[in-house]
Amino acid sequence: MLAADPPLIDPAAYHCQEAAEKIMKGLLVAVAVKVPRTHDLEILAGMVVPLFPALASRIDWFIPVTEWATVTRYPDFEGGLGAGVADITETLGNLRALRLAVAEAAPLSSL
Numbered sequence: 001m002l003a004a005d006p007p008l009i010d011p012a013a014y015h016c017q018e019a020a021e022k023i024m025k026g027l028l029v030a031v032a033v034k035v036p037r038t039h040d041l042e043i044l045a046g047m048v049v050p051l052f053p054a055l056a057s058r059i060d061w062f063i064p065v066t067e068w069a070t071v072t073r074y075p076d077f078e079g080g081l082g083a084g085v086a087d088i089t090e091t092l093g094n095l096r097a098l099r100l101a102v103a104e105a106a107p108l109s110s111l
Contacts (some may be wrong), residue, residue, distance in 0.1 A: 007085050010072040016091045017041070017068035023098055024048050024059065041066040054105050058098045065091060 001008040001015075017039070024044040025035045031051055036043060042063045049056045071081045 002085055002088060007088075009083060009085065009088060010081060012088045013065075013068040013081055013083050013091075014072040016088060016095060017062075017065050017072075019095050020062040020065055020098070021069070023095075023102060024062075027052060027055075027102065039066065039069040052102075052105050055098070055101055058094070058101050061094055062091075062098075 001012040020041055021039060021044065024041065024047075027048050028035045028044070028051075033047065033051070036047075038044065045059045045063055048059055052059075068081065068083070
């Protein structure tokens with residue numbers, strides 16, 4: 001998406017938010033916590049961090065990304081995304097780091 005000309009910022013941002021959301025919801029499922037029907041990463045982070053405190057800083061980094069779920073689908077809702085290729089690239093890097101940290105903090109063999 002980012003390699004397109006012009007880069008497809010909105011779809012990339014939306015999928016970044018979705019990836020962070022799914023990681024957090026997956027952690028809740030892994031410890032048998034009922035997953036709320038929400039896209040709000042702050043709510044999800046508030047549930048995940050007490051259960052996985054070692055992931056706190058990585059999880060909390062994604063809280064501002066919550067708006068990417070709505071702004072990208074409803075452009076007039078909040079006045080625009082305001083993200084660029086660098087923001088998406090940074091978020092992708094943080095998603096990779098979170099995924100690796102999750103694998104270390106909650107290996108499948110321990111679930």
